[in-house]
Structure formats: C-alpha cells, structure tokens
Amino acid sequence: MRLKHSEDNGKLFIRLLLSITLCIVVTLIVSSAILFTLFNRIALKQVYQSDLAALNQTSKEVVGMTDSAQSLSFQLYQNLNISKLMFYANPNIYDSVAAMRELSNYLSSMPFIKSIYVYNPNSRYVYLASNAKQSGLLAPSELADQDILKMLDDYQDYKPFTPIPRTIPIDVDSTERQAVYTYLCYDAIGLTDKVNSAIIVNIDAQWINRDIGSHVGQATNGKSFIIDNRGRLLSGDDLLVGQSGDEATTLIRRIVADADSGYFIGKSDGDKSLISYTKPDSLEWRYVRITPYRDVTRQVNGIRVLTIAVAAAILAAGLIASFILSRRLYMPIGRMASRMRTLETEKRNSLLTLRQDLLRNLVLGREALNPRPLRRRMDDLGIEFDFQNEYRMALLAIDRFQSFSDTSGPDARVYKYAIMNICYELASQSYKVETIDMDADGVLLLLGSSAAAPFDDVVLLESVLRHIQQAVLEHLRIGVTIAYTDVDNHTVHVHTMYKKVKEAAQHRLFAGYRSLIRASDVIIPMLKEYVYPVEKERRLIESVAAGKVEEAMQLIGCMVDETRSHSVQVARWLLSHLTMVLTNVLHSLQRSHAIVFERSPEHMLAVSDQPFETLQEAETAFQSLLEEVREKLAEKRSMRHEDLIKHIHQMIEEHYGDSNLSLNWIADKLDLSPSYVGRIYKQITLNALIDVINSVRMERSIELLEGTHYSVAEIAERIGYTNPSYFYRMFKKHYGVTPTDYRRRIAIDEGGAAAKG
Structure with a gap:
C-alpha cells in the first residue's frame, strides 16, 4: 500500500489527532453560538419590553399634562376677569389687577406652570403672569419672549393644545433660557390672518421630560427622544433641540415607516444600539429609547464568558482523550508509514544525486554524447530537459565565496540547494529549467525554450536573472554574479558552452559584484601580447618605500587598466605579481627600518589560495596595505627626528x-x-x-x-x-x-x- 505524499508530510498521527479535536471544537462552537444567539434575543426582548413600558408611561404623562393644560385654558377663558382682558381693548385698572391676581393664583396652585400669557391683538399690552423676573402688563416690544408673537402670527402652523417644545428667555437682558412646552389656546373664528384672542400656557419641560433624555445611573445608560407631530427628533436634556444628521434622518424614516411600536438594532453616535419606539399617541407623538448594545448584552456577555470557560474545560478534556485515542489508532499505522517514508526518502535522495551527477558530467564533458542512450537515461531519472531544442546556460557565482564558506560552514550545501530552488521557481515561469550544483562557488542554470515566452528575448532573460539575484539577496543574504550564454541547440556543444559561461563568469573581476555578464560581450580574442611594465614596477617600489600612497595607487591603477584589453588570466597574473612585489617591499622595510606591521606581509595580501574576485576588492586591499606602510614610515620618521633633537640639545648643554x-x-x-x-x-x-x-x-x-x-x-x-x-x-x-x-x-x-x- 502506497501512502499519499500529503499524509507523509503532514504526519498521520497529527491528522488523526486534529480530526478528533476538530469534531469536538465544531460541536462546542455550534452549540455555544446557538445558545449565545438565543440569550441575545431574550435579552433584547426584555430590554425592549422594559423600554416600551417606560415610554408608554411617559406618553400617558404627556397626554395627561396636555389635558391639564387644555382644562386650564378653558378655565381661563371662562374666568370673567381674565375674559375682559381678552375681549376689551382697554379694560379698567380694577379688572386688570383682578385678572392678574387670578393668573398668579393659577401659577401658585400649579407648580409645573412656568408662565401664562393673555393675548388680545386689540390691546396695547400683553398680560404676563410668570415665576421669572418679567411679569405684568407689557407692551409687545417689551416682551422678552418675542418668539411667541411670531407663533401667534403663524398660528395656522400649530395645532391647538399640542405641546410645542421650545426655550424662552428668563428676562430681556438675560441670555439664560429655560425649556418649556407651550400650549396654544386661541380664538380665530371669522379671521384668517390673526387670532381674536389667545391663552398661552408654558409648562416646565422638566415635568414632562422626567423620563426623556439621558438616564445616567440607571441599569442601562441610554437616551430617550421624542418624534413630534412635525417629524422632529427632540432630546429631553436641558434644552429641547432638534436632532439632525444622517443618523437622525435614517432613524426617523425607519420609525415613521412603522405604524406600530417595535425595535431594531442600529447606529447612534457611531455606536451599535438597541432602538425601541412606541406607536403614535393622541398627540401624534412617538417616543424613542436608544440603549447602547453593550449595556443590553452585558449579562449575555457574562454568560458567554462562562460558556467559553466551560467549553475550554471540555476542550482540554477532549484533547487529552483525543490524544490517547489517536495515539492508539496511529501506533501500528505509524510504524508502517515511517518505514515507507524512509524508503522513499532514500530513493528520492539517490535519484537527486544521480540526476545531478548525470547533468554535471554532461556539461563537464565526461559523459558520452550518444543521443539515444543519453535520452533513455535522462528519461529514467525524470530529466525532461531537451538539448536538441534551443537552450542557454547561466552560471551563478557566489560573491565573496571565501567569506560565505567561512560563515556558513557545513550549511554551505544547504544554501546552494536553496539558491537552486529559487532559480527553479522564478525561471520555470518562462523557461524549461534544470539546476546543477557545480561544486565550489557555482550553480549552473539550464534554460530551455517553452511556449510561455519567446526564447530569443534577451530583455526578458535579463529581467528573470535580475529577479533571481534580488530574491537570493533578500531571502538568503547572498550576492551572486550571473554570466549567461547565447542560444544553442546541439548536445555536442554543451561542454563548450559551459567553458564559455565559466570564462565569462570570471569577468566579475572587471564587472564587479552582482553583475550580469553576457558571454558573447566579454570573451574577445587577444589582439596583442601583454608586456609587463617593468619601469612602472620600479617606480611603484620607490613610491611604496617613500610612503607615497597616492602615487603608488595611481601606478597600480594604471597597470591594472592596461590588462582590460587582455584576458582575465592576465589581470589575475598581474594582481598576483603585484602582491609578491609589495610583499618583498614590506620585507625590505621591516629589515631596513625595523618596522613591525600588525600582520605579516603574507597575510596582508594572501592571494595564493583565494584570488581577488573584483578589481575593487584588490584595490581596497592594496590601499589598506599602503596606508599602513605610510603610517608606519611616518611614525618611524617622527621617532627618529625626536631622537635627533634630543641629541642636539645634549650636545649644546655639554659644549x-x-x-x-x-x-x-x-x-x-x-x-x-x-x-x-x-x-x-x-x-x-x-x-x-x-x-x-x-x-x-x-x-x-x-x-x-x-x-x-x-x-x-x-x-x-x-x-x-x-x-x-x-x-x-x-x-x-x-x-x-x-x-x-x-x-x-x-x-x-x-x-x-x-x-x-
């Protein structure tokens, strides 16, 4: 029986354990979600019923207060003394005094009344009885509450004995205002533009708004509002002001669309809230209660925490039970799976080694190029790359390889496999790909033509290679220089192409780290024989011995530049020879001037085991060396001069x-x-x-x-x-x-x- 690859990677024991655990978790989550939803609905229903009862009670109180205001207005109309103020333009002083006394008695007996206006359009005065500062007979222009006159002018806009929420000033000179509900009782029979007479009763808003507004200190910190008969959303806090904004408009429309009482979950001041509302009362008013959702579900949240705690305990017990059960189920299967995984791993590693060996021997010219047997061997190893079609080679050389080897140690091969994987993942999107570990610092990338992209597109190729360089640097922190060849389609040319790309990769010496090198651009025939500049070497030795760093570096740069028109081997030979020359100069300085360098000359410029990878690296090493030479010579001269001065002073003192x-x-x-x-x-x-x-x-x-x-x-x-x-x-x-x-x-x-x- 062959186990699936996913089961091998995921480990059968873990899959069994997770399957049993998943059943427990799903059961707990579903049952907890159902319970939480039911508890939530019950809590919402209870809060809604409580809010609706309170709002209906408030509605009854407002209607009752309206009935009281209506009864009071009728009594005032029937009062003989007060009626004289309404129907006589110039009542005598005795009638006025008696009428004002009657009005004061009504104020004293009914503490919820803030003020009473008696209005006669034919009279010079407005008769005002109030608990505030302004009271008595006042000319219309002296009246602090000028808004009431405008309301009487537009009396058609107001329904009689319907409370009108507003604020009135306490006095003419005062900016302080008080909230009241105004009840209009007017006589406009036979008139269209004005009233014959009117009784205005202002009732203290706090008597009506005892259950309207914010409810701080209660079980839920909600707010109550009124939607009046004119469609305004009114607050019951200190001043009754119309609420506006998108939220208020949406809320009013949704409530008005429902002819009955009800509730819904919505947004208020940006917070999720429970919005309860009544049906219209006899005044055509609706009462709205907005309660924060978090207050409604506070108890439910407590139940949820308890449920989660119980579920966690059950889950912990279930995990232990599932672990024991899955362990018993897995043991016989696990032994068999482990054995098969071992066999498959050995086979896979052996197959990978064989694939790498075949491809490596092929590009190194160690493999016979008989097409049919070669194709048969490649098919047996699962190599689909076809050297009879168009293909290229790209060689990735690890920059600063010596430092990389010292740092990575035994993990160097793992890093190279990671580079090979990155190359395969990125290049396979456009080409057929095979990667080969060429030992040392090289990874060879074989790119074959495919239908995904035109194979002769050099711009696309360089883009893919640049992407590979960037990915290797980002993920592995390793810089690579890449050299690539032109297109070929013959198997017999494989070894020749590899030699070309390997030689091109050595031009990193001129191009620098993380460069992209095209083999056809750098491999040029030697036009003339290289002649070593002996005279410049002599001047270089003199400059170094004199500590002239700038002159010495200029000579080195000039000698190196002369090798650019020759092969890389010439440049490397020159660098090696310059290293030996400088090493000899350093030994001479040590002997003649007794100079002690921090490192021996051999270690300062050691190129025999690991040559310089770039000219910049070589110049940096030479620069560092010459700077130390200059410092040591300057230090030596300074010490010699100081000894000379001391000797002269001693001679003067003695002679x-x-x-x-x-x-x-x-x-x-x-x-x-x-x-x-x-x-x-x-x-x-x-x-x-x-x-x-x-x-x-x-x-x-x-x-x-x-x-x-x-x-x-x-x-x-x-x-x-x-x-x-x-x-x-x-x-x-x-x-x-x-x-x-x-x-x-x-x-x-x-x-x-x-x-x-």
Whole structure:
C-alpha cells in the first residue's frame, strides 16, 4: 500500500489527532453560538419590553399634562376677569389687577406652570403672569419672549393644545433660557390672518421630560427622544433641540415607516444600539429609547464568558482523550508509514544525486554524447530537459565565496540547494529549467525554450536573472554574479558552452559584484601580447618605500587598466605579481627600518589560495596595505627626528663653552648636512639652532654673573665668546642691560636687603 505524499508530510498521527479535536471544537462552537444567539434575543426582548413600558408611561404623562393644560385654558377663558382682558381693548385698572391676581393664583396652585400669557391683538399690552423676573402688563416690544408673537402670527402652523417644545428667555437682558412646552389656546373664528384672542400656557419641560433624555445611573445608560407631530427628533436634556444628521434622518424614516411600536438594532453616535419606539399617541407623538448594545448584552456577555470557560474545560478534556485515542489508532499505522517514508526518502535522495551527477558530467564533458542512450537515461531519472531544442546556460557565482564558506560552514550545501530552488521557481515561469550544483562557488542554470515566452528575448532573460539575484539577496543574504550564454541547440556543444559561461563568469573581476555578464560581450580574442611594465614596477617600489600612497595607487591603477584589453588570466597574473612585489617591499622595510606591521606581509595580501574576485576588492586591499606602510614610515620618521633633537640639545648643554659650537660643528659631529639639520630642527622646534645656542649661553652667563667674581671678559670666554664686546652686545640685546650694569644692580639689591636686615 502506497501512502499519499500529503499524509507523509503532514504526519498521520497529527491528522488523526486534529480530526478528533476538530469534531469536538465544531460541536462546542455550534452549540455555544446557538445558545449565545438565543440569550441575545431574550435579552433584547426584555430590554425592549422594559423600554416600551417606560415610554408608554411617559406618553400617558404627556397626554395627561396636555389635558391639564387644555382644562386650564378653558378655565381661563371662562374666568370673567381674565375674559375682559381678552375681549376689551382697554379694560379698567380694577379688572386688570383682578385678572392678574387670578393668573398668579393659577401659577401658585400649579407648580409645573412656568408662565401664562393673555393675548388680545386689540390691546396695547400683553398680560404676563410668570415665576421669572418679567411679569405684568407689557407692551409687545417689551416682551422678552418675542418668539411667541411670531407663533401667534403663524398660528395656522400649530395645532391647538399640542405641546410645542421650545426655550424662552428668563428676562430681556438675560441670555439664560429655560425649556418649556407651550400650549396654544386661541380664538380665530371669522379671521384668517390673526387670532381674536389667545391663552398661552408654558409648562416646565422638566415635568414632562422626567423620563426623556439621558438616564445616567440607571441599569442601562441610554437616551430617550421624542418624534413630534412635525417629524422632529427632540432630546429631553436641558434644552429641547432638534436632532439632525444622517443618523437622525435614517432613524426617523425607519420609525415613521412603522405604524406600530417595535425595535431594531442600529447606529447612534457611531455606536451599535438597541432602538425601541412606541406607536403614535393622541398627540401624534412617538417616543424613542436608544440603549447602547453593550449595556443590553452585558449579562449575555457574562454568560458567554462562562460558556467559553466551560467549553475550554471540555476542550482540554477532549484533547487529552483525543490524544490517547489517536495515539492508539496511529501506533501500528505509524510504524508502517515511517518505514515507507524512509524508503522513499532514500530513493528520492539517490535519484537527486544521480540526476545531478548525470547533468554535471554532461556539461563537464565526461559523459558520452550518444543521443539515444543519453535520452533513455535522462528519461529514467525524470530529466525532461531537451538539448536538441534551443537552450542557454547561466552560471551563478557566489560573491565573496571565501567569506560565505567561512560563515556558513557545513550549511554551505544547504544554501546552494536553496539558491537552486529559487532559480527553479522564478525561471520555470518562462523557461524549461534544470539546476546543477557545480561544486565550489557555482550553480549552473539550464534554460530551455517553452511556449510561455519567446526564447530569443534577451530583455526578458535579463529581467528573470535580475529577479533571481534580488530574491537570493533578500531571502538568503547572498550576492551572486550571473554570466549567461547565447542560444544553442546541439548536445555536442554543451561542454563548450559551459567553458564559455565559466570564462565569462570570471569577468566579475572587471564587472564587479552582482553583475550580469553576457558571454558573447566579454570573451574577445587577444589582439596583442601583454608586456609587463617593468619601469612602472620600479617606480611603484620607490613610491611604496617613500610612503607615497597616492602615487603608488595611481601606478597600480594604471597597470591594472592596461590588462582590460587582455584576458582575465592576465589581470589575475598581474594582481598576483603585484602582491609578491609589495610583499618583498614590506620585507625590505621591516629589515631596513625595523618596522613591525600588525600582520605579516603574507597575510596582508594572501592571494595564493583565494584570488581577488573584483578589481575593487584588490584595490581596497592594496590601499589598506599602503596606508599602513605610510603610517608606519611616518611614525618611524617622527621617532627618529625626536631622537635627533634630543641629541642636539645634549650636545649644546655639554659644549656651550666651546667657541666652535655652531650649526656646521653639530652637523659635522652628526655626520649630516648642515641644511638638513637646520631644516629638521626648525621644523620640529620652530626655532633656529643658532638662537637656541645663544639662549643657552645667555642663561649660563647670568649664573656666572650672580654666583662668581669672574670678570666680564672671563665669563665671555667661559661661555664660548672669544670677543667680549660681542658678548656685551648679545647680553644687552637679550636682557636690555650690559653685564656690568646687571652685576652692579645685583650688588645694590643685595646691599639694600642687608641694611634692612
């Protein structure tokens, strides 16, 4: 029995375990989802019924308040004193006072009334009874609530005894406003443009809105609203303002479209909410309650957490049980599957090795090119590549291969297989592909023609190769240089093409890392014999010995550029020869100047085992070497000069009394030229040597003048001056006084000090 490849890779035991576990998980998820959905619906229904009961109660209270306002208006109309204000243009003062007293009594007995207006269009006054500051007989222009006059002018727009939510100012000069519901009771019989009389009752909005607005502190932090008979969405908080916006418009349309009460889930202020609403009441008002969905489902969420915890416990127990069960089921099958996997792996590895060996021997010219037997062997190994059709070769050379080998160690072959896989995946989209591990730093890519793309399209080919370079760099952090050949279609040319692409890959030396090299562009016949520039080598040796880095690098660059018109082997020979020349120069510097380099010359330019891969790499190595040579030479010169200066100072201190002491005398003693000694001394100390000699002699003359009784002539002779007058001039030039005056001044100072003592 042959097991499927997916079962081998996925491991049968894991599949059994996952199958049993999946059944448990699906059962738990389905049952939990059903329970959660049912609990959710129950919670929504309960909250809706609670909200609907509260909203209906609010509706009854508003209707009851409307009935109270209507009854009050009828009583005011029937009151004799108040009726005189409505029907007489100029009632007497007694009637006015009595009527205002009646209005005040109504305000006192009904605390929910904020104010009462009595309006007679023929009167000069509006009669106002209010708990606020403004009250009494007021001219229309003095009335703070000017909006009521506009409402009376447009009385046709308002239904009598229907509450009108609005805000009114407390006083004329005050910006503070209070929320009220206004009830209009007017007489407009026989008139079309104005009313005969009107009673306006303003009821405190808080009496009606006790259950409208935000409900902070309750079980659910929801809000209630009113949709009035004019289709406005009103809030019950401090001021009754019309709600607007897309959400409000959508909400109103959806509610108005339903003639009965109900609920739905929607968005309010961007949050998911439960929206409950009543059917229209006698005022044609509808009451809306918006409750955050998270508050509605809070208890359900608690049940969900408990359900998840129980499900997790059941799942854990199920996993243990499924593990034990699947283990028992798997053991006999697993042993058989393991054995078959081992056999298949051995066969696959052996087949891969055989495929690689056949293709490698073919391109290396070790395989017989008899077409029929070769085709039969390739078919047996599953190689579909056809060398009788058009094909190309592309050789991938790993950049900085020595560093790559040192870093990857035993994993180098794994990385090369990864490169081969990347090449196959990317190139097989356009070509028929075979990849070959050519050992060392090379991976050979065989590209055959296919119907997917035109085979002679060089732009497409280079695009694919660039893509391979980028993928290898991104996924493996390895740079590769790729050389490719032109098209061929003969099996006998396979080995020749490989030699061409291998030779082309060596032009990485000129092209640099991660370059793309076409074999036909770089393999050119040698036009002339290479002649080694002996004179430039001599100048190079002199420049290096003198520490002239720039000149030496210029000579090296010039010598390397001369090899570009020749083969890569010429360039490599030159680099190897330059390395030996520089190594010899370094050994000479070590012997002659006792210079100690940080690394031995052999290690600084070791090219025998691993040659330079690019000219830039070689130039960098040469530059580093020459910079160190310059630093060591400069350091050596600096140390030699310091020793020379110390020796000169010692000679001056010992021979300052010798009249022959001079620059020429010191140079003669040192076996150096006077000009060299003078230049080096001036360069190091910034002083002329003769000035230093005179300065030392002047210091010694001061010591002799102060500490001895020698005459001035004797002192001049002792410090190296044969002519006393010359000593006089030098002393006065140096100290500003003559030697005699200096000694006399010292004697006077000593005598004064003795007298004081």
